Ligand SMILES: Cc1ncc(C[n+]2csc(CCOP(=O)(O)OP(=O)(O)O)c2C)c(N)n1
């Protein structure tokens with residue numbers, strides 16, 4: 129057992145379905161026998177707002193939230209959200225991002241612009257960022273809606289768990305009917321070469 | 323069995339295991355899922371009441387009948403339920419009763435920050451505060467025991483970070499709880515002044531007994547680290563977690579599981595063993611004031627804020643002077659506020675309000691988002707039901723604006739507390755217009771049934787109380803009760819203009835189900851023909867998140883578009899095509 133608490137943030141846009149992602153990680157952590165806390169967002173922000181889920185695990189977890197400079201891994205369903213939550217990343221942490229862009233209202237109304245070249249700009253700060261179009265991977269797997277699971281797969285290598293535990297967790301977390309396509313999406317993510 | 327469980331689910335599990343028979347609630351973030359999870363147990367009768375006052379009175383009735391009961395709400399719900407709360411204190415219980423209230427420090431999904439602990443003190447009811455999912459189960463059970471032992475309703479206080487955090491819990495079987503015999507006793511339950519006077523004396527005695535209990539119970543725990551520790555921390559609930567995270571074994575803790583009444587002797591005892599005391603509590607200086615009242619010098623709100631929620635980061639900075647390090651990109655990151663969904667039936671209504679430049683007396687629900695740009699059409703949002711009651715006051719002072727103003731409310735909010743406002747409007751000769759956005763569900767809090775949907779929380783079909791019928795019953799004339807499809811904005815605008823000009827109290831029901839509701843058909847998506855688009859941005863004035871400007875032309879994200887057809891009505895150049903057109 130490690131004595132330090134590990135911090136994983138899952139960020140995205142309300143309605144993108146971060147609950148499944150946190151459930152997969154939560155169950156994997158449980159399989160490993162750690163203490164765990166997961167903090168979710170319900171209510172107002174789910175209507176297309178910026179949302180964040182915290183997963184923390186270790187021998188004993190107290191606080192359910194993750195603060196600036198504390199995240200070991202940030203998983204982002206959307207590019208701008210990766211940049212927004214970047215200050216939460218720990219020194220030496222990893223960002224795993226789906227490169228899909230969803231314009232927020234200030235961009236839609238023309239009040240502000242969606243910053244360009246975000247992956248490069250994050251990289252230029254000396255940060256490890258793993259980027260992929262997981263929607264494409266999901267389509268390849270056979271179902272657009274497995275994009276989140278492909279992203280979890282992409283993150284899989286950085287979690288420090290064996291791949292079997294993660295697959296087992298996918299099994300527990302998704303409906304049996306969609307297991308095969310989800311496992312395929314997971315593997316496409318896990319084996320993705322940049 | 324060990325499981326990972328959401329705080330709210332754990333509360334429901336506690337209700338189940340404790341043999342609770344009835345739960346009556348009104349939804350409200352962050353409390354909603356408690357009642358939803360409770361409804362999944364066949365052994366618990368669970369329902370959505372139209373509002374928190376009705377819910378609490380229902381729970382009181384069940385308790386009088388001898389069954390264990392509970393009522394759940396968000397912090398502001400307790401304001402609505404305050405009347406039965408105070409009288410419930412005098413009446414006591416038959417079967418044990420819990421009032422479960424979830425505060426929202428940080429206002430993740432609320433109109434204010436409110437500290438429910440003051441209600442416990444004011445109503446003289448004991449209050450327990452769990453700090454994780456495991457304690458949610460344990461404290462619910464302890465609450466019922468306490469309730470029956472001291473003949474008192476018990477308040478369980480939660481907050482967003484407890485309700486909406488998952489943690490590991492230990493499950494047990496349900497212990498059925500026998501019905502307590504009902505014996506008629508007007509001196510206990512008929513609160514006339516003659517009966518209430520002796521009851522008040524009993525309440526004060528009960529409070530003394532509860533204080534003694536607080537001093538000795540294991541809900542309040544002391545954890546001493548070191549002989550004469552430097553720092554002693556008094557805290558409770560989620561603040562305990564942050565404190566523990568930051569100070570670890572370098573401080574000692576008095577963790578209060580029972581936050582009212584506070585354990586005077588235990589606090590004094592703890593304090594005498596520490597050199598310096600810090601009270602760590604979110605929102606008001608509630609524990610701190612008590613400490614000061616009993617003559618203890620503490621640090622607290624001199625160092626920590628009364629606003630917003632806490633975190634380990636905040637405690638580290640404010641109490642230890644350690645600032646966190648972080649990196650960021652240099653670009654300005656545009657905010658991402660919540661927005662009405664693609665295809666939301668509310669959108670067109672606010673577009674018309676804006677077009678007609680009306681004063682809009684708003685209310686609370688998804689449609690509050692009509693206040694955000696680019697729709698920007700709401701003038702006021704106070705509390706549930708206030709749209710219709712406050713427009714009445716507004717128009718009494720400025721009668722000349724009656725035809726230039728409108729109140730807007732959702733179906734659930736109308737049932738919650740809009741009806742009495744409409745009664746007032748009719749009774750007191752108002753002439754205002756009320757628009758009811760009937761999307762057939764309580765959407766904002768995640769799709770709960772309500773009296774107008776025709777279904778119950780237990781997923782049975784039932785009578786649907788229609789807003790039109792209510793309006794007619796309270797005296798709005800039949801010809802001034804109109805029903806329209808809010809996607810037909812031309813028709814809505816015409817009807818609205820007629821009613822605003824009528825000089826009579828009127829109700830317009832905009833009926834179309836929420837776009838996210840199960841069974842609502844998604845129509846084929848629309849797209850913009852770039853050659854026809856003149857870049858006039860007319861389609862962008864409705865704030866649909868599917869439409870953006872790409873390379874100078876409007877573009878529709880076809881994976882998100884529901885084909886509602888609203889935007890095509892705004893394009894004068896026929897550039898938007900596809901869908902069912
Ligand atoms: C007293 C009180 N109880 C509960 C809430 C939480 N809440 C806010 S709006 C709302 C209901 C919204 O439903 P509806 O009026 O039908 O509008 P919709 O979201 O469906 O558009 C609820 C439950 C609150 N703000 N105040």
Ligand code: SF4
Nearest residue numbers: 663666688765836837
């Ligand atoms: S959930 Fe329904 S009512 Fe709420 S914004 Fe979305 S479509 Fe509109």
Ligand code: SF4
Nearest residue numbers: 866883884886887889
């Ligand atoms: S039809 Fe137009 S307004 Fe409706 S969802 Fe599609 S893009 Fe948005």
